[in-house]
Amino acid sequence: MGCFSIKCGLLAGSVFGAVIAILGGILIPVGDMIIERTVKKEAVIEPGTTAYDNWASSEIAVYRQFWLFDVKNPQQVVQEGAFPEVQEKGPYTYKTRYLPKANVTFNPNNTASFVLPMGAIFEPSMSVGPEEDTVTTLNLAVAYNGTSDGPYNIFTGKDDISKVSIIDRWRGETKLSFWNDTYCDMINGTDGSSFAPFVDKDVPLYFFSSDICRSVSASYEATMNLKGIEVYRYSLLPSTLASPVDNPDNKCFCRNYETTKNCTLAGALDISSCSDGRPVFISLPHFLQGSEYLREVVLGLHPDEEHHKTFLDVEPITGFTLNFAKRIQANMMYGPAKDITVLNKVKDYTLLPLAWLNETATLDDKTADMFKRELISRIDMLEIVQQVLLIAGVIIFFVCLIAFFCVRRKSKTNLG
Structure with a gap:
């Protein structure tokens, strides 16, 4: 019974890892779409956008x-x-x-x-x-x-x-x-x-x-x-x-x-x-x-x-x-x-x-910091989240899957 529970847990872990990896993979095109949509919106020259603020000002x-x-x-x-x-x-x-x-x-x-x-x-x-x-x-x-x-x-x-x-x-x-x-x-x-x-x-x-x-x-x-x-x-x-x-x-x-x-x-x-x-x-x-x-x-x-x-x-x-x-x-x-x-x-x-x-x-330095904070850092953070989910999911999936087969082989040996 205990061995069965371990195998079930490892299978669940593999599924969880796969889901996390898939989520990370899905975030890549979705994140790119979000970035593209946001940038295009902020690039329009009209009051309230980043482009307008840079375009109209004389700072x-x-x-x-x-x-x-x-x-x-x-x-x-x-x-x-x-x-x-x-x-x-x-x-x-x-x-x-x-x-x-x-x-x-x-x-x-x-x-x-x-x-x-x-x-x-x-x-x-x-x-x-x-x-x-x-x-x-x-x-x-x-x-x-x-x-x-x-x-x-x-x-x-x-x-x-x-x-x-x-x-x-x-x-x-x-x-x-x-x-x-x-x-x-x-x-x-x-x-x-x-x-x-x-x-x-x-x-x-x-x-x-x-x-x-x-x-x-x-x-x-x-x-x-x-x-x-x-x-x-x-x-x-x-x-x-x-x-x-x-x-x-x-x-x-x-x-x-x-x-x-x-x-x-x-x-x-x-x-x-x-x-x-x-x-x-x-x-x-x-x-x-x-x-x-x-x-x-x-x-x-x-x-x-x-x-x-x-x-x-x-x-x-x-x-x-x-x-x-x-x-x-x-x-x-x-x-x-x-x-x-x-x-x-x-x-x-x-x-x-x-x-x-x-x-x-x-x-100037103030504008550069604002630019990095409002755009570059957000893009970098999204990319980090994507990579972490993808890598972590793949690792969890394979570790749990390998452990599952090891436990199953061991249980078969004990039964034999």
């Missing part, structure tokens, strides 16, 4: 650091047509986008409209000198205070979460009017501050930048650890500013055959059509990823991938950009001109770097 400081290029040999350039020799001076740092989004309006078609106020507060502690420092260069303002960017009209994701944050209209238009080309005038992706949740690192991220008057894409580079949070780092590919010779898609961005050497120069984008006609070209700092020629006719440039590339660090579950560095350089084209006698000695068109900026922001 994360955005800084713009400027490095100005000081021409060391201006007299030789003007009088002898010498190559300019430049030395960067900086950073001069301003706190920008410290104001929340303005004129926020939610529309019936599941879009939201807003403008981005652009303030500029000088930060002496993060700068090499006062704002009154002087440099020698061509005359072009590189920072206006009290301006705004937009208005933007973006999808909230309420009806389709895959469209969340994607720009529907900029300045009231669904396309640009700078390039006179269907492809180049497209407004693709978001503004870069967030993307749809559950990011696939094999798929490029698209975003529009009003600073360079065009849309670009960024590709996965590496998985990084940002204050205990796993993020995907995305960066611009060299093809973004490649010459049309290497990337035919860029042909419509080439505006002037003479100044771009028949559109063979790589690394510079002519934005004169969206900068009031001024001969302004945008590039990466120090002509990173640009043609060697650009650095041969301007001395003193030293491109460095780590310090001069643009990147985004995106949390893959939510699609939030938690850290970024947007680095661009403003250049002005100058060269032979009949009406400007001071340039009589200049023999060829040259892109002169004026300044490069690093617009950067990263989540």
Whole structure:
């Protein structure tokens, strides 16, 4: 009778272990469904969601650091047509986008409209000198205070979460009017501050930048650890500013055959059509990823991938950009001109770097802790519960089953 009770108990233990293991297995897809449903709900841009709180607030400081290029040999350039020799001076740092989004309006078609106020507060502690420092260069303002960017009209994701944050209209238009080309005038992706949740690192991220008057894409580079949070780092590919010779898609961005050497120069984008006609070209700092020629006719440039590339660090579950560095350089084209006698000695068109900026922001420790507590820790806890139930159930099942057969064999031996 006692042996029968032990065997019954062991069989019950095996059944219990199997049930626990099955429960753990069931929790895996169920837990994933719960996580997916919760994230999609919180990723919608509407009052009361996590996405809205991050989107509408201005708690994360955005800084713009400027490095100005000081021409060391201006007299030789003007009088002898010498190559300019430049030395960067900086950073001069301003706190920008410290104001929340303005004129926020939610529309019936599941879009939201807003403008981005652009303030500029000088930060002496993060700068090499006062704002009154002087440099020698061509005359072009590189920072206006009290301006705004937009208005933007973006999808909230309420009806389709895959469209969340994607720009529907900029300045009231669904396309640009700078390039006179269907492809180049497209407004693709978001503004870069967030993307749809559950990011696939094999798929490029698209975003529009009003600073360079065009849309670009960024590709996965590496998985990084940002204050205990796993993020995907995305960066611009060299093809973004490649010459049309290497990337035919860029042909419509080439505006002037003479100044771009028949559109063979790589690394510079002519934005004169969206900068009031001024001969302004945008590039990466120090002509990173640009043609060697650009650095041969301007001395003193030293491109460095780590310090001069643009990147985004995106949390893959939510699609939030938690850290970024947007680095661009403003250049002005100058060269032979009949009406400007001071340039009589200049023999060829040259892109002169004026300044490069690093617009950067990263989540602070408080926000990182909140992010880990509200999302990461809950996901980790659910995964731990799933694994514990599954492993414990399997162990109990096999231990009880093995013990059952051992007891039964022993009882048969005793009977024999």
